Amino acid sequence: MGKRIGLLGGSFNPAHRGHRKLSLHALRALGLDEVWWLVSPGNPLKPVKGMAPFPARLASARRIARHAPIRATAIEARLKTRYTADTLDKLVRLHPKHRFIWLMGADNLAQFHQWRDWRGIARQVPIAVIARPGYDARAHASPAMSWLRRAVRPAGQAKKWTRWRLPAVVLLRFRPDPTSATRIRAADPAWHRQFPGARAILSPPPVPSPPSHAQSLQP
Numbered sequence: 001m002g003k004r005i006g007l008l009g010g011s012f013n014p015a016h017r018g019h020r021k022l023s024l025h026a027l028r029a030l031g032l033d034e035v036w037w038l039v040s041p042g043n044p045l046k047p048v049k050g051m052a053p054f055p056a057r058l059a060s061a062r063r064i065a066r067h068a069p070i071r072a073t074a075i076e077a078r079l080k081t082r083y084t085a086d087t088l089d090k091l092v093r094l095h096p097k098h099r100f101i102w103l104m105g106a107d108n109l110a111q112f113h114q115w116r117d118w119r120g121i122a123r124q125v126p127i128a129v130i131a132r133p134g135y136d137a138r139a140h141a142s143p144a145m146s147w148l149r150r151a152v153r154p155a156g157q158a159k160k161w162t163r164w165r166l167p168a169v170v171l172l173r174f175r176p177d178p179t180s181a182t183r184i185r186a187a188d189p190a191w192h193r194q195f196p197g198a199r200a201i202l203s204p205p206p207v208p209s210p211p212s213h214a215q216s217l218q219p
């Protein structure tokens with residue numbers, strides 16, 4: 001049966017309670033069946049330096065997602081995609097009965113215009129933007145938002161997102177959570193060591209590739 005699924009892409013370097021809270025809020029506000037976390041093999045706009053190994057980031061996401069309708073996945077590693085537009089193309093074709101909505105924090109909306117084919121993404125799936133302390137003004141003034149402004153839907157109609165004509169954006173506001181992975185890394189740069197087999201990537205590998213075991217990881 002087709003499900004209503006929220007997709008939260010992220011580096012999860014590491015995953016934290018902000019990810020969990022925004023996902024639980026989106027589940028309620030959008031009437032979702034599940035949220036899938038797409039742990040990125042490598043955000044095209046972020047440096048490899050300082051990025052913990054994929055298995056440690058995925059393991060941290062699985063730990064934070066426990067006992068909730070949230071699935072921390074290696075979908076992008078399995079599909080061999082890094083750009084969101086490519087991931088969505090493949091996911092929509094792989095799961096024709098499911099309905100997908102893209103979730104992002106306000107910081108991501110502020111730089112959304114730098115993503116490959118961002119207008120195409122907005123025409124492919126609705127987008128729910130979750131308020132984030134310190135970023136909301138920048139997100140509202142962003143180039144992407146000036147294009148998307150006419151596509152904004154009232155938050156009171158958020159549960160009707162499957163019926164919206166695209167592009168469509170809804171801004172979700174709930175008690176803001178100031179947690180960030182940057183702060184967690186600053187307090188504990190070796191956070192990934194708590195996950196067996198985790199190694200810090202201190203310099204870029206010659207050919208970036210997903211881990212060989214990624215094929216066996218659950219969606």
Ligand SMILES: Nc1ncnc2c1ncn2[C@@H]1O[C@H](COP(=O)(O)OP(=O)(O)OP(=O)(O)O)[C@@H](O)[C@H]1O
Nearest residue numbers: 009010011012018104105108132177179180181182
């Ligand atoms: N506290 C938060 N409130 C709202 N959105 C958040 C929050 N934390 C993360 N997000 C959103 O979750 C997604 C994945 O975030 P990511 O894994 O990059 O975490 P982060 O804390 O933003 O990391 P970093 O500090 O390394 O940039 C992004 O869309 C981001 O905007």
Ligand SMILES: O=C(O)c1ccc[n+]([C@@H]2O[C@H](COP(=O)([O-])O)[C@@H](O)[C@H]2O)c1
Nearest residue numbers: 009010011040043045083084085115116
């Ligand atoms: O497709 C792109 O061009 C693109 C550029 C930057 C970020 N993204 C995606 O944005 C999501 C959030 O990334 P991050 O690192 O801010 O957590 C994650 O799914 C990335 O793959 C995608």
